[in-house]
Amino acid sequence: MITAVGGHGGYPGGKQFVSADQLRDKLSYLRHEKALIIKLVDIVDFNGSFLARVRDFAGANPIILVITKVDLLPRDTDLNCIGDWVVEAVVKKKLNVLSVHLTSSKSLVGVTGVISEIQQEKKGRDVYILGSANVGKSAFISAMLRTMAYKDPVAAAAQKYKPIQSAVPGTTLGPIQIEAFLGGGKLYDTPGVHLHHRQAAVIHADDLPSLAPQSRLRARCFPANDTDVGLSGNSLFWGGLVRIDVVKALPRTRLTFYGPKKLKINMVPTTEADEFYEREVGVTLTPPAGKEKAEGWVGLQGVRELQIKYEESDRPACDIAISGLGWVAVEPLGVPSSNPDESAEEEDNESGELHLRVHVPKPVEIFVRPPLPVGKAASQWYRYQELTEEEEELRPKWHY
Incomplete structure (x- = not known):
């Protein structure tokens, strides 16, 4: 048992x-x-x-x-x-x-x-x-x-x-x-x-309440708007449990986090991410909560490389679901850029491909799935399956 x-x-x-x-x-x-x-x-x-x-x-x-x-x-x-x-x-x-x-x-x-x-x-x-x-x-x-x-x-x-x-x-x-x-x-x-593949299987019992949302989920977006810094070359930490390195992304890419409010999200340049995690896990990056738990922490040894394509510009490309925690919607942000440098970058990346590197504790699983249609805007972009009468x-x- x-x-x-x-x-x-x-x-x-x-x-x-x-x-x-x-x-x-x-x-x-x-x-x-x-x-x-x-x-x-x-x-x-x-x-x-x-x-x-x-x-x-x-x-x-x-x-x-x-x-x-x-x-x-x-x-x-x-x-x-x-x-x-x-x-x-x-x-x-x-x-x-x-x-x-x-x-x-x-x-x-x-x-x-x-x-x-x-x-x-x-x-x-x-x-x-x-x-x-x-x-x-x-x-x-x-x-x-x-x-x-x-x-x-x-x-x-x-x-x-x-x-x-x-x-x-x-x-x-x-x-x-x-x-x-x-x-x-x-x-x-x-x-x-x-x-065994859920976050609850790897964290300390004292930290478990932080995984349980107590009220409606609210979207937390990075970047918050189209005037903020782009994501390429940055790493986002979801508490001490998830790290997402944005290796390559279109300038208008946004990552929207859905999960427990107690887990804060921090963004740093990827070149500084290893040092930031080592210094802040158990302090800024919780759970694990406290330096004592952080010393016995398994770390983020499970790594998955994700190549994601935008099929359409008016809806999220996919969700990245973290077992036992929540999910991150990968979506376009705003209208095509009027910035010539960004427009050139988009032309160079015609395929609309994103490259993300996701780190989690072993053996927590990462699922890439069709985007869950949440929030008011989703009813506009979500498409119901087209079925024959027999299929229906x-x-x-x-x-x-």
């Missing part, structure tokens, strides 16, 4: 988690039983919290995909765009799901829709809720029971259930049964899955 401390990173407060392999072993019997799987994914960490190979133990059982924490998305985000983006990502991952639900356990957005589909689809099946660590599973179960309690006395009684918090050391946690349905079938809470019929629907 993965404990909260020691060599397994910063999972806090007595919570204990299982590895993905342990969960697959524990739930392997589901392949031979009738069950309904509710799979949770955190929208702020979509790629990092997306459990892979669920079909290994789910077999042919139906899966409902629940996206959590949509209340944290930037203000004026169109959830229709988000729903379409998520469905397209799921189709590309070749995961066959009944439907996609965008939810918030805080505001209860989408929770009623999930309950309705569970009631419609369970047909006497047991219901299993699963997700990676810190995906919001406990909050979702509480929100679901609270909503169901208005009509279901069994669910009302189940509200006293406390989601999995601890276990006897040295044992592997299994699913916990909850009496939640009046009409038959059980609800099972499963332990959160520790994924087969494609899972999204709800919120």
Whole structure:
């Protein structure tokens, strides 16, 4: 079992988690039983919290995909765009799901829709809720029971259930049964899955709260406007956890950061970046917070070279998602430059190619993905998939 401390990173407060392999072993019997799987994914960490190979133990059982924490998305985000983006990502991952639900356990957005589909689809099946660590599973179960309690006395009684918090050391946690349905079938809470490639797996337990956004994400842009210095030749530090070297970029390139506010962003010339990090990690660059933690820090030894092309000038080229933290949108800034020097530079770089070097702690993963359509402007540049009637019929629907 993965404990909260020691060599397994910063999972806090007595919570204990299982590895993905342990969960697959524990739930392997589901392949031979009738069950309904509710799979949770955190929208702020979509790629990092997306459990892979669920079909290994789910077999042919139906899966409902629940996206959590949509209340944290930037203000004026169109959830229709988000729903379409998520469905397209799921189709590309070749995961066959009944439907996609965008939810918030805080505001209860989408929770009623999930309950309705569970009631419609369970047909006497047991219901299993699963997700990676810190995906919001406990909050979702509480929100679901609270909503169901208005009509279901069994669910009302189940509200006293406390989601999995601890276990006897040295044992592997299994699913916990909850009496939640009046009409038959059980609800099972499963332990959160520790994924080694997320930032929470490498930082100290004391620093873990700094990774959790507490309010709506706000875009933090570099450069802030088209009169500021360009990015080429500079390095941006996202706390002490990420470094992005801009080796080559168009003059109008902007990097927009979406993630927890507690992590500050600092920009320095790349020629000074190594010295700056060594001097400021644990001080200006946190987490790790404090020189004592910085001395035992693993550093940013995972490096990935990214060659990115702008296909269109009116929308972001892509997102760079950092597992367990958030993402950086790579986007054009403003209108074509009237500066002759910059115009010449753009002509020299006709392909519109950017070269970035991203540093993270090992084994944190870096994902390059289509841009998540957040904020008011996204509804103008986001393009829904063009589908035939047959494709539309087969494609899972999204709800919120």
